[in-house]
Amino acid sequence: MDLKKTLPGDRPVATEERTSAGAPGPRRVHPVLALLRNSWRQLTSMRTALILLFLLAVAAIPGSVLPQRSVNIEDVNRYFIENPDLAPVLDRLGMFEVFASVWFSAIYLLLFTSLVGCVVPRLAEHWRAMRGAPPAAPARLERLPQHATLTDPVGGAEEIGAVLRKRRWRVAVRGDTVSAEKGYLKESGNLLFHFALLAVLAGVGFGSWYGWHGNRLLVAGQDTAFCNTLQQFDESGLGPRVNSADLPRFCVELTDFEAEFLPSGQPSSFKATVRVDDGPPRAFSVNSPLRLDGASVYLLGHGYAPVVRYTDRYGQAQTTVAPFLSIDGMLTSEGVAAFPDANVDPKAGGERDPNAQVAFEGLYLPTAPDEPPFTRSAYPAERSPALMLWAYRGNLGLDAGIPGSVYRLDQRQVDSGRLKRVGEAKLLRVGEKMTLDDGSSVEFLGTREYATLSVRHDPGEEIALGGAAIGLVGLLLSLVGRRRRVFFRVTSPSTTGRSSLVEAGGLPRTDYSGFAEEFKQIIEAVERAGTAAPAPDGGERAMKEGSVKR
Structure with a gap:
């Protein structure tokens, strides 16, 4: 029945319905809130994150294949000359400024949001799992993929737990049962990899906000030297948080250029020698840029x-x-x-x-x-x-x-x-x-001779490099780690009417082909520990069943 009625002129009020038994029924959720909640869940799912990561990789392909204005505007102009019909269409789509386009930025931001919403809850859950005790042993250990039964004397639950702790298992002893778990490095590495990916994205974003670049075709000779100002660049770009006064002050003169070619005409090496602010000559090449205070000079071309x-x-x-x-x-x-x-x-x-x-x-x-x-x-x-x-x-x-x-x-x-x-x-x-x-x-x-130079400052490259290195570590940990659990149950003689019975079971949480061998080694270690300890009744310990179920 309705508890509230809507009077004329009043705004509609959400109502609460009661069942025939008087208990409150399900509350009606506002459709807009339901849509936002479902959209957020879909965006922060791992499937969506993987799709967005794939789209980001695909979207970066034109930036690697087509010339970019921020790298070498001369190549872009040459592409317009060679492809007069196709180039304007690609330009309208932002293909010559891929990494500054709206659609690339949208994929980038969606991926960043998806990763944050996906990783942060998993981090909290992983932290609780690491601080919590392993789960209790199931009632039917024989149903686990790995199973074995041992007889006295192997010691009690505390002795079995001590053996597992020496093998670096997280152990919880509950009466006559032992629960042990191992392999948290897999999830830790997985989370570390995703946070490293977030660091890479953050570094790229930080560099785009606080970085700048300028390209200059520099002819050899003192009369053609240039200084690091926007007016003397052939093409330049500043981040939203950078103005022209923030550029470091230095002047560059190209004093020499050495180019070596193979007999086929393919270039084998380029090396430019420059003088910075009347200092000593400094040489750099394509793969070894010139590092200055607040900027890096890259060699792009030659002519x-x-x-x-x-x-x-x-x-x-x-x-x-x-x-x-x-x-x-x-x-x-x-x-x-x-x-x-x-x-x-x-x-x-x-x-x-x-x-x-x-x-x-x-x-x-x-x-x-x-x-x-x-x-x-x-x-x-x-x-x-x-x-x-x-x-x-x-x-x-x-x-x-x-x-x-x-x-x-x-x-x-x-x-x-x-x-x-x-x-x-x-x-x-x-x-x-x-x-x-x-x-x-x-x-x-x-x-x-002249050299085409790109002068750049990217404060986010160290963040991105550190994120990439940490990501490799996390990836290795996630590949090496194997989550698995083992359980032991000790049955006392008063319960069975005979010597103590120890039942063991093992469960790999992930695909782990070597778990059967590891489970066998654990059983052997428990046996050796029981043999070394004096048996209370002087009996001998024997393996009743050591078969492995698959």
Whole structure:
């Protein structure tokens, strides 16, 4: 019957129903609370955690296969050129910024929440199990997978418990029964592994919040050195808790670069030598980054920067060092040498004519073939360097304020006719010169090597590394540990009318093929202890039954 009634204008009140016997019936749970409770249970289940861990591993695959903007933006730009139809679709899906995408962060947070909700209750349960006594012996020991029966004199329950304690079993003696348990390291290792996984996730999250990175293409030479500021990076990213003032102050100059290649053209080693803040030269390689105070410098790539000198129609000479980006494994490289301040008439007061700007689109071959076509380098080292140049004159579009790439011409200017090609392409060796139709000339002076550097600070990497090491320890413990229990029951002579009878049983809690042998060794140890102790009635102890049930 209803104990409460809802009056007009009152809010509905949950009611309590009584059965015909007067006892309260089941309480009605609010559907929203029931949904939240069931959702939490499903999220914190081990199955969901494993599924999310698998999804996180799958979601990280594009970050390893596709180039990432946070690592090397030049590779991303090259991917857009090589795949003009597919690249925009992948970009909208966040495939070039996988680890900063919304969907990857969602999987990451769900996994973290699932692990916390799954591991913490198990830790409390494991702690109670370790502090508690082993369970009481079952009534029918003969039904256990391992079973044996021994006769007097093997001693009483306390003597059997002492034997098991010497073998590092947790023992509980209850009257004439002995309960022993072993193998808690398996669950301890399992929990340690999961907490280590939480530490790895926490380290990654901490590093993303308080870390920063910047990429720089650094050409060898003192005039191209850079300092650790956001304005001098080609691409950079700061964590939400970091601002530009937090970056450590240092300057880096590339003094030398050594690249070795196999006869097939595959690189065998890269080594860069830099000078930091006018200090002594310091060398580092791909697998051995340069460790600085508050930052680490990683070597990502290598290439060549042709040195080009242009002499305009008025006799004014300008020299530029233009890094070219490699387009294949043989370091065939493409780039642009631009001269926006060329052809300034001294009689016109030094005013620059934006329609008389000059640029050279180039293809650099470290080892040019002996015969045309000169479209691909034969070897990545500079054995026979050559530079193919196409000259352009007009408006480069640099004054429009529209961001563009320094490694290629603005194609919109070329399509609109504001930037026109002049003459034919020409292949230049080091020291050779090409003359244009207006009397100006361009000369190939040589090259400088450059290195693509990634400067990073990740305060969470030590946390993640420590978590990974602890996780390996926990995994080994969980694989080595075997949870098992043994029970003994001593029957006194007054009960059986004969000598004391000891019944033993064993139960492995997990799949353990060696438990039968271990159980046999325990029985033998109990026998030896009984033989060593004087028997109260002088009788001899015998094994009545030692068969093992499977």
